[in-house]
Amino acid sequence: MMELGATLCSKSKPGCSGCPISSHCQALALSLENPSVQVTDFPRVVPKAKPRSDFAAVCVVQIAQGLEKEVTDAMGTDNLFLLIKRPEEGLLAGLWEFPLVLVEEGKTDSLNRRKAMDKYLTKLLSIDVGRKSDVILREDVGEHVHIFSHIRLTMYVELMIINLKDAVDRLCKKEDDSTKLKFTNESSVESMGLTSGIRKVYNMVKAFKEKRLYVSEKGQVPTRKRSRRLK
Template identity: 70%
Template sequence: MAKSPKATTSRRPTRKPRARSAAVPPSADIEDLAPSGVLAGPTSAAPALRSGLLRWYDAHRRDLPWRFPAAPGREGREKRAYAVWVSEVMLQQTRVPVVIDYYSRWMARWPTVETLAAATQEEVNEMWAGLGYYRRARFLLEGAKQIAEKGEFPSTASTLRQVRGIGDYTAGAIASIAFNEVTPLVDGNVVRVISRLFAIADNPKESSTVKRFWELAGQLVDPSRPGDFNQAMMELGATLCSKTKPDCSQCPVSSHCQALVLSHENPLIGVTDYPRVVPKAKPRSDFAAVCVVQIEQGLEQEMAAGKCNFFLLIKRPEEGLLAGLWEFPSVLVDECKTDPLNRRKEMDRYLKRLVDIDVEQKSNLVLREDVGQHVHVFSHIRLTMHVELMVLKIKGDMGQVCNKGRDSTKLKLVDESSIDSMGLTSGIRKVYNMVKAFKEKKLSEQTQMPTKKRNRRQKQ
């Protein structure tokens, strides 16, 4: 029986990219993995892809400060390795224009792994401030100390992985770029390029898929120029083969791209369907009471800024979120207890326990006011900070404030000029700027107050 025209025209093509990719054996050779009609021959396809990509990279690669030829000899290669290491760690989840400035300042201060090894964690954190993911900075320092102690920079991917904080990706980058080892690397850009070359629609976060990307990258890497090839793959993913607007017409390997072939065959399939977009887990919501404790010494009850103002900073635990970094007194509170009364009760208990400050009895409370809220989003946490300013007048030696704490090494008083130049996290810096703006507004209101009214208030 003939089909009705209506039934024929209403049917939409079925999109089945997963079936194609699932049929490819995960351990097959690179040429065997080539989808039909893309990598044309078992012996010529991979070399053609390599040469095309490298020609493009030689002509179009960006001029970046960490891309420089290594000087002859072991020392030159180790200097190159250190530069690659620092830049690749900084580039994780950070845009290149931002990293360039950080990298330049970092290398000017610590030009070798030995000079970095002599730094303190606090110095490193200050230099890193604003890049986020401070654990990476801690691992850089710990890894540098480990390398300096051994007296030699590891030169293979396997030995590099033994260094604190260096994983498969960074090890592959250093070994191939600095020491010319024929070893792959896989980052987000490489995942995007490979998933499109082979139309891999599997979940890119699953371990089996990640393993497959590494196998493919290992079979693709150019044996004569492994470092340049790996950089070319990353460069392609960062520029032409972008997430949402790939420039396939300018791509040097578009003739090898199975995703592009499928997009031509089926209007419901696009190159940007690869790799599959995996929805991010919704970050949990946390709430914190943050108290900027300003301590005055010998000042009147005015909001005028001066060199006699100090701020209390608390060092976070050495493990966990923002480990070892300095912040204003902060305590997590339940969402149902974010009102001013409950927040202040929690903060008072915290200050009493931590630094033995009793707001009502031992200190002269000059001012305590709510400043506002700041929402800071981490990768897995949405933190709402309820910020207040507390101004105290402490009689006697201010150093006793910290010495009374249970662990005075985790407390310090910092003056205004120092805190302006400190490497605070972006969230804490935002809190401090909120308080500065609040104080300036308060001071402006006081100076604009009529003289008689101001004098009357001062007499009270």
């Protein structure tokens, strides 16, 4: 069939008279029945649907265990990252990603994004994050647009470093099996098979942290932000 398409049944100039299976060709039959129909009208080209635009808040949550640390210490590699497993069906089924929440197009400002993310994280974690942890650092990192075949996803990325006063293994809700999450160190994140979009998000955060460390090493220690609690 491939050879036939390459030699006789070309899209622009099909050789119907010499085709050995022309008697079975529906396009030829239709063209003989109706002069206005051409063999070259087939196969019909179906116009691609315009990709819809989605918007998402993505929060790279880094867990700094133990006593409260300075921002520059928390930027180190001995910390854990929170990863969420996507549902087993649908887009990117079963893959791991950082906490991600879709937001409405008119509510992509920082305040609304953080409200949506705070609500999502509170639902995911088995503790009251506002009371049992302090936010050491929370800053917007940037935007990344990822194009799927039918979706144009704009991801607004932020980094949040949390100092926990309880053990990490108590964070997961035991009664909720619909959402799977885990905590993994930086070396494991580097070697995981993340999607290209999430990998880009991770690299953005990594570059952001390296830049802050560079500024700190030059003697310009970043101003420490007041710890804010998740609501």
